[in-house]
Structures are given as C-alpha cells and as structure tokens.
Amino acid sequence: MKLVAVTAVTGGAGVTATVANLAQALARARHQVVALDLDPCEALGLHLGLLPEADDDVVAPRRLRPAAQRWGHENVGVRACAVAAEAGLKGEALVSAALEDLEAGDEAIVLMDCGRWPAPLSEPAMARADLCLLVLPPEVGAYAALPRVRSLLKGRRGGVVVNRADPSRTLARDVLALLEHDLDDALLGVVHADLAVSEALARRQTLADYDRYGQALRDYELCAQNLLSRLRDAEAARR
Amino acid sequence: MRDRADIARRISTSLGWLLLTAAFLTIVVVPLDLQQQLLFSLGCFLIALLLFRRKGRLPALMLMALSVVVSSRYMYWRLTETMHMAQPLDLILGTGLLLAEIYAFVTLVLGYFQVLWPLGRKPLPLPDDVRDWPSVDVFIPTYDEDLSIVRTTVLAAQALDWPADRLSIHVLDDGRRQEFRRFCEEAGVHYHVRADNRHAKAGNLNAALARTQGDYVAIFDSDHVPTRSFLQMTLGWFLADPKLGMLQTPHHFFSADPLERNLGTFGKVPNEGELFYGLLQDGNDLWNATFFCGSCAVLSRKALEAVGGVAVETVTEDAHTALKMHRLGYTTAYIAIPQAAGLATESLSAHVGQRIRWARGMAQILRTDNPFSGKGLTLPQRLAYLNAMLHFFYGLPRLVFLTSPLAFLFLDAHIIFAPAVMIAAFALPHLLHAFLTNSRVQGRFRHLFWNEVYESVLAWYILRPTLVALFSPKRGKFNVTAKGGLIEQSYFDTSIAKPYLILLALNLAGLVVGVVRLYWGQGGEIATIWLNLGWTFYNIVILGAAVAAASERRQLRKAHRVKMSVPAALYCAGGRSMVCQTRDFSTGGLGLELPREEVVQVGDSVEVTLTRDAREMRLPATVVTVRERRIGLSFEGLTLAQEAWLIACTFSRADAWTQDWGRHPGDAPVRALLHIYSVSLIGLYRLGRYLRRDLRRRVGRQSSKPATSPPTP
Numbered sequence: 001m002k003l004v005a006v007t008a009v010t011g012g013a014g015v016t017a018t019v020a021n022l023a024q025a026l027a028r029a030r031h032q033v034v035a036l037d038l039d040p041c042e043a044l045g046l047h048l049g050l051l052p053e054a055d056d057d058v059v060a061p062r063r064l065r066p067a068a069q070r071w072g073h074e075n076v077g078v079r080a081c082a083v084a085a086e087a088g089l090k091g092e093a094l095v096s097a098a099l100e101d102l103e104a105g106d107e108a109i110v111l112m113d114c115g116r117w118p119a120p121l122s123e124p125a126m127a128r129a130d131l132c133l134l135v136l137p138p139e140v141g142a143y144a145a146l147p148r149v150r151s152l153l154k155g156r157r158g159g160v161v162v163n164r165a166d167p168s169r170t171l172a173r174d175v176l177a178l179l180e181h182d183l184d185d186a187l188l189g190v191v192h193a194d195l196a197v198s199e200a201l202a203r204r205q206t207l208a209d210y211d212r213y214g215q216a217l218r219d220y221e222l223c224a225q226n227l228l229s230r231l232r233d234a235e236a237a238r239r
Numbered sequence: 240m241r242d243r244a245d246i247a248r249r250i251s252t253s254l255g256w257l258l259l260t261a262a263f264l265t266i267v268v269v270p271l272d273l274q275q276q277l278l279f280s281l282g283c284f285l286i287a288l289l290l291f292r293r294k295g296r297l298p299a300l301m302l303m304a305l306s307v308v309v310s311s312r313y314m315y316w317r318l319t320e321t322m323h324m325a326q327p328l329d330l331i332l333g334t335g336l337l338l339a340e341i342y343a344f345v346t347l348v349l350g351y352f353q354v355l356w357p358l359g360r361k362p363l364p365l366p367d368d369v370r371d372w373p374s375v376d377v378f379i380p381t382y383d384e385d386l387s388i389v390r391t392t393v394l395a396a397q398a399l400d401w402p403a404d405r406l407s408i409h410v411l412d413d414g415r416r417q418e419f420r421r422f423c424e425e426a427g428v429h430y431h432v433r434a435d436n437r438h439a440k441a442g443n444l445n446a447a448l449a450r451t452q453g454d455y456v457a458i459f460d461s462d463h464v465p466t467r468s469f470l471q472m473t474l475g476w477f478l479a480d481p482k483l484g485m486l487q488t489p490h491h492f493f494s495a496d497p498l499e500r501n502l503g504t505f506g507k508v509p510n511e512g513e514l515f516y517g518l519l520q521d522g523n524d525l526w527n528a529t530f531f532c533g534s535c536a537v538l539s540r541k542a543l544e545a546v547g548g549v550a551v552e553t554v555t556e557d558a559h560t561a562l563k564m565h566r567l568g569y570t571t572a573y574i575a576i577p578q579a580a581g582l583a584t585e586s587l588s589a590h591v592g593q594r595i596r597w598a599r600g601m602a603q604i605l606r607t608d609n610p611f612s613g614k615g616l617t618l619p620q621r622l623a624y625l626n627a628m629l630h631f632f633y634g635l636p637r638l639v640f641l642t643s644p645l646a647f648l649f650l651d652a653h654i655i656f657a658p659a660v661m662i663a664a665f666a667l668p669h670l671l672h673a674f675l676t677n678s679r680v681q682g683r684f685r686h687l688f689w690n691e692v693y694e695s696v697l698a699w700y701i702l703r704p705t706l707v708a709l710f711s712p713k714r715g716k717f718n719v720t721a722k723g724g725l726i727e728q729s730y731f732d733t734s735i736a737k738p739y740l741i742l743l744a745l746n747l748a749g750l751v752v753g754v755v756r757l758y759w760g761q762g763g764e765i766a767t768i769w770l771n772l773g774w775t776f777y778n779i780v781i782l783g784a785a786v787a788a789a790s791e792r793r794q795l796r797k798a799h800r801v802k803m804s805v806p807a808a809l810y811c812a813g814g815r816s817m818v819c820q821t822r823d824f825s826t827g828g829l830g831l832e833l834p835r836e837e838v839v840q841v842g843d844s845v846e847v848t849l850t851r852d853a854r855e856m857r858l859p860a861t862v863v864t865v866r867e868r869r870i871g872l873s874f875e876g877l878t879l880a881q882e883a884w885l886i887a888c889t890f891s892r893a894d895a896w897t898q899d900w901g902r903h904p905g906d907a908p909v910r911a912l913l914h915i916y917s918v919s920l921i922g923l924y925r926l927g928r929y930l931r932r933d934l935r936r937r938v939g940r941q942s943s944k945p946a947t948s949p950p951t952p
Binding site for chain 1: 816857
C-alpha cells in the first residue's frame with residue numbers, strides 16, 4: 001500500500017473534497033485507489049457519491065467498522081472508519097487496524113482523509129504515511145499559518161495543494177503569488193475555485209461526469225500526476 | 240623558420256589567386272563560334288542544375304561562381320561585339336540598354352558578394368550576476384501615430400525582461416499631445432517633448448539622448464512592439480565586444496503590406512523585407528556592414544556620442560548613422576531573430592511614399608557621404624554600402640528593360656548589334672544562371688520574378704527622387720508613413736497605376752505589332768521578332784502582376800490576427816470554467832478554441848484567464864463571434880494592469896514571431912513561374928473589369944445627361 005495522508009491547518013480548507021477528487025483523478029488514470037475516512041466529520045462518503053441515510057452500513061458503528069465494502073464512483077474504493085468505534089481502539093492502533101482491514105494490494109494508493117490537524121487520527125495517520133498533503137486556501141490566514149505547515153512537513157515527504165485559487169481577485173492573486181514563492185518545491189499543485197466542484201457534489205456526480213472541461217478537473221489531474229511522481233520518488237528513496 | 244613557412248604560404252596563396260584570375264579571364268574572353276558557345280553554355284547549365292539540388296553552402300558558392308563566369312562572358316561579348324551600330328538611333332537606344340545591363344550586372348555580382356556567407360549570429364548569454372548588466376534607455380519616438388497603437392508598444396516595453404533599476408522607457412512625442420502625456424504618467428514612463436521639431440525623428444532621438452544617461456539605447460518605432468526577450472537576446476554581444484556600436488534585429492510585420500494584400504501573397508511568398516532582413520543583413524554581418532534600420536535596434540551611447548548623435552544630414556538617418564560608426568571603427572551586428580513586430584503600411588500610395596524616402600535617403604548619402612570614398616571603411620564594407628545604395632537606382636534600368644523590345648518592334652531599331660541566335664546563345668545562359676543562382680541562394684526569402692514585380696511597381700516613382708537627390712541632395716521633403724487605417728472599398732488606384740498602365744499598353748501594342756510583322760511582314764529577321772516577342776511577353780506578365788498590385792483590395796478588419804496557441808480558461812457568467820486553447824490574438828481581441836460547442840453566445844460577458852510566468856490574471860471580455868467551437872472575444876474597458884497583462888501574454892511573448900518568420904517553403908522556379916502567370920492574369924482580369932465598368936459609367940453619364948438635371952447638393 002502507498003499511504004497518503006491529507007490534512008489542513010485551517011478550517012474549511014477543503015480536505016475532504018481534495019481527497020475525493022484526487023482519488024477520482026487517480027482512478028481515472030487507472031490506479032487502484034482507496035479513500036479512507038479518518039475524519040470525525042465522516043463526509044468523505046458523501047463526496048464520493050454515497051448518501052449516509054441510504055447506506056446505514058457506512059456509518060453503522062461496530063467494532064472498528066470500516067464502511068461495508070462500498071464502491072462509490074467507478075473504481076474508487078471508499079471506507080469510512082467510524083471513529084466513535086465502541087471498540088475502544090484509539091490512535092495508532094485504530095489506524096493500523098483500519099488499514100489492515102482494507103486488504104489492499106501493494107500497488108493500491110490509500111488516500112487518508114485526516115480532517116483538520118490536529119484531529120484524533122491525524123498524527124498516527126501521518127506517521128504511517130509515505131506522503132503528507134496539506135490543503136491550503138490562498139487566504140491571508142493560510143499565509144500566516146505557513147510556519148505551522150512547514151513544521152508539519154519537516155522531516156516528512158509531502159506537499160501542499162492550494163485549493164480554491166481565484167485569480168480574479170487581486171488579494172487572492174497576491175497571496176497565491178506569495179504562497180507559490182514561499183512554498184517553492186513544496187507546492188504540489190493549485191486548484192482553482194470552480195463552481196463545478198460544489199455543483200457536482202450537489203448532483204451526486206463525479207466532477208468528470210458533471211463538467212468534462214472544467215478548470216478544477218484539469219487541476220486535480222495535474223495534482224494527481226505530481227502526487228504519483230512524488231510517490232515514485234518516495235519509493236525510490238526507500239529502496 | 241616560421242617566417243619562411245609564412246612567406247611560402249603567402250606566395251602559394253598569391254599564385255593560386257593569380258592562376259584563378261587568369262583562368263577566369265580566359266574563360267570570359269575566349270572567342271567561340273555559335274556551336275561552341277552553345278555547347279559551353281549547355282555544359283555550364285547542366286552543372287548548375289546539378290548543383291541547384293545539392294544542400295549546403297559549397298554548392299551555393301559554386302553556383303555563384305558559375306553565374307559570375309557566364310554573366311561576365313556575356314558582358315564581355317556585349318561590350319566588344321554588339322555595339323557596332325551605324326544608325327544613330329540604334330546607337331543611342333543601344334547605349335541606354337547597355338548601361339542598364341551594366342547596372343544589372345554590377346548589382347548581380349555585388350549581390351552575390353553580399354550573401355557569400357550569411358553569418359547566422361546567435362545571441363550571447365549575459366553574465367550570471369544581474370548586477371553586471373548594463374543600463375538601457377528605451378526610446379519610442381512618435382509624431383502622429385494613434386495612442387491606441389503607441390500604448391501597446393509602451394506597455395510591451397515595460398514588460399521587457401530587464402532589471403527594473405536599469406531600464407527606463409521614454410516616449411518622445413513630437414506631436415505634443417496631452418493624452419500621450421496623461422497616458423505616460425499613468426503607465427509610469429518618461430514623456431518628453433522638445434522645443435521644436437527640427438530634423439524630425441533624428442532630431443527627436445538626439446534631444447532625448449541629451450536628457451538620458453543609460454549605457455545603451457534601444458529604439459522602437461511607436462508601432463514596433465518588442466517581445467519581452469528583446470534586451471536579453473541582444474545585449475550579450477555588447478558586453479562581449481566593447482567596440483560594438485549597433486545591433487539590429489529584423490523588422491517583422493504581422494499585417495500584410497499593400498502589395499501582399501493586393502496580390503494575395505501574404506504568408507505565401509516572402510515580401511521585400513524578408514530578403515533584406517532574412518538574408519542581406521545576415522550577409523552584411525559577415526563583412527561588419529550591418530545597417531541600422533531605425534527601429535528594433537540597440538545602440539551604444541558611447542558610439543552614438545562619438546558620431547555626434549543620430550545623423551541629421553539625410554532622410555535615412557538610420558543607415559547614415561551606422562555608416563558614420565563604421566568610419567570610426569565601431570562594429571555593427573545583426574541577429575536574425577524577430578524580437579519585435581509591427582503593422583505594415585496600409586495603402587499602396589503610403590507604401591510607395593516610404594520606398595521613395597528610402598531611395599532618396601540612400602541617394603543623398605551617396606552624394607554627401609559617399610561610402611566608396613572617405614576614411615575608415617574596409618573594402619567589403621564599401622561594397623556592401625555601395626550595393627545598398629545602387630539598389631535604389633533600379634528605376635531607370637527597370638524602365639529600360641520594360642521598353643527595350645519595343646525599340647525593334649515599333650522602330651525597327653537594332654539595339655543589340657548581333658544576330659538573334661547569338662544573342663540567345665549569350666544572353667539566355669546569363670539570365671538563366673542568374674535566376675537559378677538567386678533562386679537557390681535567396682529561395683527562402685525571395686521567390687523568383689517577384690523582385691521584378693516589386694521593382695516594376697516602384698520603378699517610375701523611385702526614378703525621379705533618386706535622380707533629384709543625386710544631383711541636388713538637399714531638395715525634397717520628409718514624409719511620414721500613415722499606418723493602421725482601413726480600406727473600406729475595393730478600388731483601382733489609377734493614379735498610382737498610371738505609369739505601368741501606359742507601359743502595359745505599349746507592350747500589348749508591341750505584341751500585336753510583332754505578331755503582325757511575323758505573319759504579314761516582308762519576311763527576314765524572324766528570329767529577331769521572336770526574341771523580342773518573347774521579351775515583350777515576359778514584360779506583360781510582370782506588368783500584369785504589377786497592375787494586380789494596384790487594385791486595392793477591401794480591408795475591413797481593423798485588427799490583424801496573429802496565431803497563438805497557449806492554454807487558457809474561459810469563465811462564463813455564474814462561475815463555471817472551461818479549459819481551452821487560444822487560437823489567435825489581435826490588439827484588443829482574442830480567439831479561443833473551446834472543447835465543445837454552444838457554451839456562450841454573442842454578447843455574453845465572460846472572463847478569460849491568461850497565464851504568464853506561472854501566474855494568472857482573469858480579464859473581462861465580451862463574446863463577439865461564435866463559430867462552432869471557435870469564439871472571438873473583445874476586450875474593452877480593461878484596467879491598465881489588465882491591458883499590460885494582455886500584451887505581456889500576447890505581443891510580448893519571446894516566441895511570438897519566430898514561427899512565421901523566414902519559414903516559407905523554398906523557391907521552386909517552375910512553381911514560381913506558374914504563380915506569377917496566375918497573378919498576372921488576375922491583374923489583367925481586374926483591370927479589364929475596371930475599365931469596362933468605367934466605360935459603362937461614362938457612357939451612362941453621357942446618355943443620361945440630357946434627361947435628368949444634376950442632383951443638387
């Protein structure tokens with residue numbers, strides 16, 4: 001398994017949307033992908049086309065019960081890991097158990113939605129991950145949080161995805177330029193603000209089905225390409 | 240020892256040259272009878288045909304050598320064998336033709352010399368440390384050009400990739416316009432006016448030179464938009480060669496000049512400028528004789544000050560300034576990469592006016608500062624300048640060639656005193672070799688016969704100014720060329736076309752007379768009649784094409800589109816986006832190719848994202864055309880920052896012009912001949928239609944006159 005932990009240092013950065021769309025982009029590029037929800041909000045299923053009320057399985061609490069094997073869009077495997085599991089497992093043990101339970105092959109890429117850092121499972125997930133992605137909106141608050149981003153990425157392989165960039169606004173353009181300048185190599189990609197992302201969610205369609213030619217779709221594809229190349233680097237370094 | 244080896248080498252080199260000269264002279268002067276001459280010509284031509292297909296520079300050089308030998312032999316024969324006329328009329332007309340031929344021969348040989356080995360100079364990298372880069376002043380002189388044209392140039396100059404503390408931009412406004420001053424303030428560039436307008440552009444530049452301090456001066460005519468890479472591509476050579484006084488880059492035009500538009504050759508056949516900037520300047524560069532062309536060039540302040548600023552004595556201040564630098568031992572350089580582009584002159588009359596100015600200026604330099612005399616020039620430099628100046632005297636010789644066969648057909652004058660077969664045996668090889676060699680050497684930059692067309696269009700107009708300037712260089716006025724207008728209706732420019740309409744009529748009459756003489760004449764001289772008929776026919780073809788050039792085609796689109804394919808994103812109302820590709824751009828417009836149809840409608844307000852240096856800006860635009868997946872956007876009401884961004888993403892791109900420039904397919908003599916035939920036929924057809932319409936209008940006016948009263952204004 002290739003493990004990728006996705007988190008953020010500010011609220012509302014769009015971690016879940018990023019995981020869902022990256023997973024779909026990777027799946028379209030014919031990679032085996034599992035999206036694992038470690039976020040207490042448990043919204044990943046929704047982003048991948050599963051409705052909570054329709055699928056009791058997804059949220060039904062059992063002893064460390066990942067969602068019943070449910071395939072959302074195309075060939076993205078999604079598992080929701082009920083954090084409030086009454087089994088009493090916590091932290092590292094919970095993450096390990098969840099990953100084991102996936103029974104994914106060596107080639108599978110597991111994208112872990114860790115929610116906003118620090119979440120109950122974000123530290124252990126990041127400790128296990130081959131790559132850590134941080135989602136950052138191009139806003140002043142996010143720029144101010146850059147030192148934290150750096151400290152989180154320190155000693156880890158990873159990158160930053162700037163989400164909802166809007167070049168039509170001067171301030172957003174300038175912050176984006178600052179981020180790009182300061183992040184330099186750490187930047188994995190920039191995803192533009194695109195109405196199609198939330199509209200696709202509302203229609204329970206994948207972004208690609210909803211809008212084949214949108215800017216955000218293209219951006220996620222580029223991010224996925226960069227993610228793959230960094231995973232290859234990580235693997236090469238490990239050997 | 241070394242001395243002795245050196246002497247030996249010198250002796251052997253001299254001997255080699257001596258032998259070569261002797262062989263050359265022998266071939267040129269050896270008398271041959273008709274059969275031998277034919278055999279010799281055939282042999283030479285076969286060798287030339289073989290060489291024509293071979294790639295590389297050596298075959299081209301050998302072709303030139305062959306052509307010089309064959310043409311020299313022809314000229315020797317012409318001078319020694321064909322001038323024994325008894326009739327005074329024959330002698331007078333014959334001498335005229337001979338002089339014209341000598342002119343053509345000299346320019347042919349000088350032309351070969353000029354392009355012996357085009358240097359193909361590449362840009363030199365600048366120092367790694369930006370602090371070692373010199374300071375540059377960018378001058379944008381303007382007089383009466385529209386602000387909409389000039390602002391593009393100014394904003395593009397601001398986008399030049401150069402350290403900001405070492406780059407200052409100066410608009411030199413001889414028109415003293417308030418709107419220019421306001422724009423310059425807003426854009427943050429220097430605005431200069433001076434007390435008077437003495438010496439026009441040269442004076443304008445000199446006035447600005449006195450007020451600035453930069454190490455180097457880059458000059459752009461107000462309608463020549465530089466690419467961002469201009470300075471980085473050019474200044475490296477100045478740092479490497481401290482004696483470098485001037486570096487020129489090509490003048491590239493993204494709109495069709497009037498000849499190209501009327502002949503329908505834009506983008507298909509190289510225009511006049513392409514030969515000069517593609518080949519001649521590159522050839523001059525080898526001889527350290529690159530000319531300054533007034534724009535798209537960098538000059539060193541030191542060299543400019545050494546020659547007393549931009550020359551003011553002649554109307555072609557640019558060429559004269561470079562000549563003065565050469566005399567003082569400064570070098571010049573040429574880089575054949577288009578790093579700026581502009582609009583070509585709009586109407587034929589403006590085009591002709593511009594050429595007249597160049598011709599006058601060159602004639603003035605020849606008189607006031609003759610490059611063949613005076614100090615400081617090397618022999619190749621003198622030859623290169625001489626060729627450039629002689630070039631503009633083609634007016635009279637061209638008219639002579641266009642009328643020569645008529646002397647025999649109308650007046651029965653024998654202007655070449657030789658049997659027709661001998662003329663054919665000597666003259667045809669001379670012409671064919673010249674055609675073939677030029678086609679091989681100039682192929683990518685000029686196609687066969689087009690030179691004749693261009694010269695025929697201009698011959699009459701250029702004749703008088705050059706002769707006047709030659710005899711009294713101070714007379715005549717400076718005229719500025721107007722650019723960027725519209726031609727709203729197709730029309731026939733009779734006032735411009737009159738000289739060659741007359742020539743055409745004469746040649747057509749000559750053709751008729753010739754045919755009559757052939758069939759109903761007293762016999763005899765059949766070969767001579769055929770020879771002159773052939774010549775007349777050729778003249779008619781060339782004049783037909785010249786006439787086509789004078790029928791002005793309608794030109795409605797104000798902005799000229801330039802191809803550009805880069806990624807962009809379209810944002811429609813409501814925030815949805817669409818990734819797409821650009822197709823072309825123009826001043827204030829952009830063409831997009833969308834991935835699917837029916838996305839937008841005409842009149843929609845949209846935004847388009849353009850990326851530059853991995854940064855983006857969204858620009859508001861209106862959809863003006865929709866054709867399936869292709870849409871056209873028009874930008875209006877952009878802020879200055881947005882406008883600058885648009886220019887930086889379009890006109891300023893380093894590779895904006897490289898794909899169109901000098902990329903013509905090579906010349907193929909037969910195809911060129913067929914093309915010129917078709918253009919000529921079109922010209923004659925248009926002329927016929929125009930004459931018919933004109934006739935009908937006159938007849939109609941006469942017949943209707945008694946019936947109706949004239950309309951009251």
